[in-house]
Amino acid sequence: MVGRLAMAALVVVFLAGAWLIAAPFVLRFQPSGAHWIGASRMDVAVGGVLVAAGFTGFFVALGGRVRELYQESRR
Amino acid sequence: MVPAVTVSRVTNTSRYLAGLCGTALGLCAGGWLILTPYAFGYPGHGRAAVTALATGGGLAVLCTGALACWAILWRRKLRADGVLPARPTRRSRRSARRHERAERLVAAARQRELEVAPDPAQVLTDLRALLTPLLADSGVRLVPAPRTSAEPPAAELPVTETPAAEPPAAEMPATETPLAEMPVAETADEGLSPAVGEEAADEPVEVPVEVPGHLRGTRSAAFLATPRPAAPAVVTLPAETLPEDLGRPADSLLRGAELLMVGTGEEEAW
Numbered sequence: 205m206v207g208r209l210a211m212a213a214l215v216v217v218f219l220a221g222a223w224l225i226a227a228p229f230v231l232r233f234q235p236s237g238a239h240w241i242g243a244s245r246m247d248v249a250v251g252g253v254l255v256a257a258g259f260t261g262f263f264v265a266l267g268g269r270v271r272e273l274y275q276e277s278r279r
Numbered sequence: 280m281v282p283a284v285t286v287s288r289v290t291n292t293s294r295y296l297a298g299l300c301g302t303a304l305g306l307c308a309g310g311w312l313i314l315t316p317y318a319f320g321y322p323g324h325g326r327a328a329v330t331a332l333a334t335g336g337g338l339a340v341l342c343t344g345a346l347a348c349w350a351i352l353w354r355r356k357l358r359a360d361g362v363l364p365a366r367p368t369r370r371s372r373r374s375a376r377r378h379e380r381a382e383r384l385v386a387a388a389r390q391r392e393l394e395v396a397p398d399p400a401q402v403l404t405d406l407r408a409l410l411t412p413l414l415a416d417s418g419v420r421l422v423p424a425p426r427t428s429a430e431p432p433a434a435e436l437p438v439t440e441t442p443a444a445e446p447p448a449a450e451m452p453a454t455e456t457p458l459a460e461m462p463v464a465e466t467a468d469e470g471l472s473p474a475v476g477e478e479a480a481d482e483p484v485e486v487p488v489e490v491p492g493h494l495r496g497t498r499s500a501a502f503l504a505t506p507r508p509a510a511p512a513v514v515t516l517p518a519e520t521l522p523e524d525l526g527r528p529a530d531s532l533l534r535g536a537e538l539l540m541v542g543t544g545e546e547e548a549w
Contacts, residue, residue: 206348206351206352207348207352209344209345209348210302210345210348210349210352211298213302213341213342213344213348214298214301214302214345216341216345217301217302217304217305217338217341217342217345220305220334220337220338220341221308224312224330224334227330227334228327231326231327232326233325233326233327233330241327242319242321243315243319243321243325243328243331244327246315246319247327247330247331250312253304253308254304254305254308254338257300257301257304257305257308258301258305260297260301261297261298261300261301261302261304262301264293264294264297264298265294265295265297265298265301267294268293268294268295268297269294272294
């Protein structure tokens with residue numbers, strides 16, 4: 205249960221990053237065709253970091269869990 | 280060559296480290312998103328500020344919980360691998376206390392029992408010594424106790440219930456007749472044999488012999504269900520082959536005491 209919650213949290217981090225990247229365009233506080241405002245740059249930058257962290261963390265944790273399952277099945 | 284256990288621990292460590300790093304990064308990002316509207320002068324209630332505050336707050340709360348989850352998982356794994364000592368739970372502590380209390384009670388009860396309970400063998404010996412004079416007065420012959428090395432022979436026993444008409448088995452003259460050729464008591468019991476009175480030395484002695492094992496041969500109480508014959512089986516045996524203390528009929532009281540001891544499981548002590 206705790207392990208699933210932790211994995212789900214990594215997925216949520218990834219989704220939050222994706223939402224931060226898309227938010228300036230979805231909420232239209234970044235006018236299209238104009239230079240990016242500071243808030244848009246900040247949201248996209250933080251969103252990108254979160255997407256990368258969530259993606260990497262989730263798959264590394266998933267790979268470790270699969271490896272543990274393999275080791276337990278060999279015993 | 281790295282052992283497999285070490286390799287598995289390393290990979291598990293990377294797994295938990297990845298989870299911890301991902302959530303810690305999410306926590307830092309959430310905190311940063313909360314601060315950016317104030318740091319960069321966003322409009323107070325604009326969409327960008329609301330988005331940053333809401334997303335940052337949610338991320339911070341979520342990543343705090345996720346960080347705790349990964350820490351718990353890692354500590355569990357370290358405990359399972361034996362790196363961290365096992366923490367006694369409240370339940371195990373309570374169970375240990377109950378176990379210790381029960382052991383104390385059992386030890387105290389055992390000590391009290393040892394102080395109070397008499398030796399069953401001593402009880403039987405006292406009972407025999409108490410009943411022997413009574414039975415001797417009533418003319419009932421006794422079943423002697425099985426001889427041990429510490430006991431004196433039957434001839435030295437103080438109580439001699441054997442009537443004068445029947446000489447003890449030890450005093451009977453020896454015969455060279457093998458046991459298998461000895462006549463059975465029913466045939467010799469008639470008293471009309473021509474050998475009676477003529478060759479007393481060669482005549483087999485009629486001694487009532489208890490069938491061994493029917494009193495304390497087994498622990499089963501099957502012999503209680505089947506009524507025993509009134510008189511024991513009589514087998515004629517040569518005098519030399521008989522032990523000195525054999526050849527006396529059993530009395531009911533001592534037999535009852537033996538049955539009691541057998542029934543209560545004190546057979547070995549007897």
